[in-house]
Amino acid sequence: DGGITQSPKYLFRKEGQNVTLSCEQNLNHDAMYWYRQDPGQGLRLIYYSQIVNDFQKGDIAEGYSVSREKKESFPLTVTSAQKNPTAFYLCASDRGTYNEQFFGPGTRLTVL
Amino acid sequence: QKEVEQNSGPLSVPEGAIASLNCTYSDRGSQSFFWYRQYSGKSPELIMFIYSNGDKEDGRFTAQLNKASQYVSLLIRDSQPSDSATYLCASRNAGNMLTFGGGTRLMVKP
Numbered sequence: 001d002g003g004i005t006q007s008p009k010y011l012f013r014k015e016g017q018n019v020t021l022s023c024e025q026n027l028n029h030d031a032m033y034w035y036r037q038d039p040g041q042g043l044r045l046i047y048y049s050q051i052v053n054d055f056q057k058g059d060i061a062e063g064y065s066v067s068r069e070k071k072e073s074f075p076l077t078v079t080s081a082q083k084n085p086t087a088f089y090l091c092a093s094d095r096g097t098y099n100e101q102f103f104g105p106g107t108r109l110t111v112l
Numbered sequence: 113q114k115e116v117e118q119n120s121g122p123l124s125v126p127e128g129a130i131a132s133l134n135c136t137y138s139d140r141g142s143q144s145f146f147w148y149r150q151y152s153g154k155s156p157e158l159i160m161f162i163y164s165n166g167d168k169e170d171g172r173f174t175a176q177l178n179k180a181s182q183y184v185s186l187l188i189r190d191s192q193p194s195d196s197a198t199y200l201c202a203s204r205n206a207g208n209m210l211t212f213g214g215g216t217r218l219m220v221k222p
Contacts, residue, residue: 031208040120042200042212043156050208058209090155094208100146101210103155 003027004104006091011109013078013085021076021107023091030096032074036060037088046089049074050096078109086111115139116203118213127222131188135201135213138182142203142211145177145184150198150215159199160186191220 004025013019025032031050035043045058049068063082068074074093078085088108094101115138125131137145144163148156162168162175162184174187184203188195198215205211 033210035212040214042116042214043202043210044212045209048209096208100158100161102158103148106155 004091004093004102006089006104006107008107009105011107013109013111015111016080018077018079019109021078021089021091021109023074023076023104024072025074025091025093025104026072027093027102028071028095029093030071031094032068033092033094033101034058034064034066034074034076035090035092037090043090046076084111085109116201116211116213118199118201118216120214121217122219123216124219124221125191127191127193127220129191129220131191131195131218131220133186133188133199133201133216133218135184135186136182137184137201137203137211139203139205139211140179140182141206143206144204145175146202146204146210147173147175147184147186148200148202149195150200152197156200188218191218193220193222196220 007022033048034046047066049055065077091104117136146161147159150156160175162177168175172189176185200215201213202210
């Protein structure tokens with residue numbers, strides 16, 4: 001089945017820890033995105049990548065980092081510099097301009 | 113700041129009624145518009161997208177776009193309790209980025 005997978009589903013982070021969220025897609029999509037959703041809020045763009053080995057900051061990139069070494073994979077690292085990381089993190093992908101964007105199942109991150 | 117605005121709701125309709133969800137956007141350069149449904153604790157799933165002025169129908173769903181008024185709407189006919197969810201409106205700009213509204217919570221009462 002084609003789709004987007006994210007792991008883990010739930011993640012707990014201690015203060016000062018870096019954690020990495022996984023996102024993989026087998027849809028052959030060129031573009032991949034990371035969003036953050038806080039309770040009762042819409043989605044805010046963290047980082048996006050429109051091609052392998054290239055990525056751009058979104059609206060709220062501070063405290064996050066990404067890599068895009070393979071077309072299928074776009075991991076997100078939440079660093080200790082992100083002061084309020086508790087949120088629902090969503091990975092998405094699409095074929096580019098004028099194409100629909102699809103979402104993975106999400107990772108819920110909680111800081112202990 | 114380019115914005116997409118939605119009434120947070122909740123919008124409550126009886127089963128079988130038409131639910132009307134509305135969205136306004138500020139970026140006149142927006143080229144396409146998307147409606148996503150999000151159940152509590154789940155990720156958004158795409159319902160419909162629309163590029164041209166007018167109506168676009170898919171089953172019980174109709175998306176309406178008025179670029180002059182910068183207004184997008186989603187009509188759900190014969191609403192079912194299973195339609196109860198948060199509906200997110202998003203606009204796509206020329207740079208291929210999506211801007212999301214905060215969502216409208218819909219409650220369909222049996």
